[in-house]
Amino acid sequence: MTSHPTLPLTEILLHQGERDLPFNAVSPPIFQTSIFCFPSYDAFRDALSDEESHYLYTRGNNPTVNLCEEKLAALEGAGAAKLVSSGVAASSLAILGSLKSGDHAVVVEDCYSWVRYFFDTYLRKYNIEHTYVEGTDPAEFEAAVRPNTKLFYLESPTTFTFKLQDLAAVASIAKKWGIRTVIDNTWATPYFQNPLALGIDVVVHSASKYIGGNSDVIGGVVAASKPVMKELFEHQFLPLGPVPDPFAAWLIMRNLRTLHLRMPRHFENALALATMLESHAAVEEVLYPFLPSFPQYELAKRQMRGGSGLFSFRLKTKRVEEVKTFVDSLTLFKRAVSWGGYESLIFPAAVKFADDAVPADRLSLIRLHAGIEDVELLKKDLEHAFAALEGRG
Numbered sequence: 001m002t003s004h005p006t007l008p009l010t011e012i013l014l015h016q017g018e019r020d021l022p023f024n025a026v027s028p029p030i031f032q033t034s035i036f037c038f039p040s041y042d043a044f045r046d047a048l049s050d051e052e053s054h055y056l057y058t059r060g061n062n063p064t065v066n067l068c069e070e071k072l073a074a075l076e077g078a079g080a081a082k083l084v085s086s087g088v089a090a091s092s093l094a095i096l097g098s099l100k101s102g103d104h105a106v107v108v109e110d111c112y113s114w115v116r117y118f119f120d121t122y123l124r125k126y127n128i129e130h131t132y133v134e135g136t137d138p139a140e141f142e143a144a145v146r147p148n149t150k151l152f153y154l155e156s157p158t159t160f161t162f163k164l165q166d167l168a169a170v171a172s173i174a175k176k177w178g179i180r181t182v183i184d185n186t187w188a189t190p191y192f193q194n195p196l197a198l199g200i201d202v203v204v205h206s207a208s209k210y211i212g213g214n215s216d217v218i219g220g221v222v223a224a225s226k227p228v229m230k231e232l233f234e235h236q237f238l239p240l241g242p243v244p245d246p247f248a249a250w251l252i253m254r255n256l257r258t259l260h261l262r263m264p265r266h267f268e269n270a271l272a273l274a275t276m277l278e279s280h281a282a283v284e285e286v287l288y289p290f291l292p293s294f295p296q297y298e299l300a301k302r303q304m305r306g307g308s309g310l311f312s313f314r315l316k317t318k319r320v321e322e323v324k325t326f327v328d329s330l331t332l333f334k335r336a337v338s339w340g341g342y343e344s345l346i347f348p349a350a351v352k353f354a355d356d357a358v359p360a361d362r363l364s365l366i367r368l369h370a371g372i373e374d375v376e377l378l379k380k381d382l383e384h385a386f387a388a389l390e391g392r393g
């Protein structure tokens with residue numbers, strides 16, 4: 001277990017950067033402005049020569065956005081953080097900032113689908129190669145290293161199959177070879193896991209999940225040391241332009257105020273539901289890192305302080321029709337993509353395929369998001385779906 005960084009958590013979430021707001025406002029203002037003006041030629045020139053530390057144009061810095069970034073950096077114990085327009089933008093920037101033509105990356109195979117797409121199709125156009133690894137054994141990374149390997153791209157745990165990487169072990173292999181490590185920390189959030197403290201170089205998040213936490217905003221975060229973030233700001237963020245809207249930054253700050261209340265509840269509810277499912281006769285297996293039966297339970301406890309609300313399970317079935325019956329019998333769990341909001345969701349892996357073309361290993365796999373509702377209501381909803389499956393519903 002690693003400890004929380006620097007400031008007390010509620011100081012970051014509720015007060016950091018908010019003590020001296022204009023007109024003694026309690027809620028930070030939204031600076032809905034595209035440009036900033038200057039009292040003199042000299043001041044104008046100074047801002048142009050160093051956009052990273054000035055307000056010039058909202059495609060670079062904006063006070064509302066920067067306030068949000070200050071909190072996000074503190075949450076990850078990072079030198080700096082950048083809020084960007086989406087989680088996908090965050091990982092793309094972090095990857096592009098780590099590789100050039102001719103380089104090679106080692107990538108966790110079950111990483112977010114659009115990140116896979118980025119490596120498989122987009123980066124190939126620029127002669128950047130990659131090797132996929134399952135990632136559960138640090139030796140896989142060592143074995144995949146080539147002379148031109150510049151990046152280990154991690155996601156721990158992955159968010160359909162829940163495979164963990166040993167972050168301290170992988171970071172130390174990377175350091176030995178001078179390879180940068182980037183991790184997608186969306187699942188655990190900085191509330192439960194701080195990869196930089198374990199030696200990882202760059203953390204990315206989809207803020208559309210728990211950091212936003214209310215299913216009302218799309219955003220992403222990159223956090224790292226000051227020099228890495230300065231490079232990223234000047235050479236990836238400014239030219240590519242995945243700018244967060246000041247209002248999105250304000251919503252994220254507003255929603256962050258309850259992070260420390262929401263996350264323990266997601267954990268509690270997910271653990272209760274995973275435990276219930278594990279003992280159900282119609283369930284083949286449950287994948288949740290904080291179930292004692294989970295193959296990497298000890299590692300989960302070592303590098304995370306707890307778990308979030310997302311997990312998956314396999315129904316004992318080989319028929320899509322049965323999966324449909326189960327999914328359609330739920331009334332509280334909503335059928336939707338994404339996760340990390342207050343509400344419970346269900347995403348059957350099979351729904352990505354035509355009914356007659358579902359791969360065997362995906363057919364019975366179902367992902368649940370445990371929201372912050374009363375867990376007894378959630379249990380009842382699942383019981384009802386199991387009853388429907390057995391023809392009793």
Ligand SMILES: *Cc1c(COP(=O)(O)O)cnc(C)c1O
Pocket residue numbers: 086087088089112155159184186187205206207208209218219220338
């Ligand atoms: C959703 C998600 C992303 C992408 O984030 P967006 O905000 O949707 O672009 C990246 N990684 C993980 C693990 C995610 O769940």
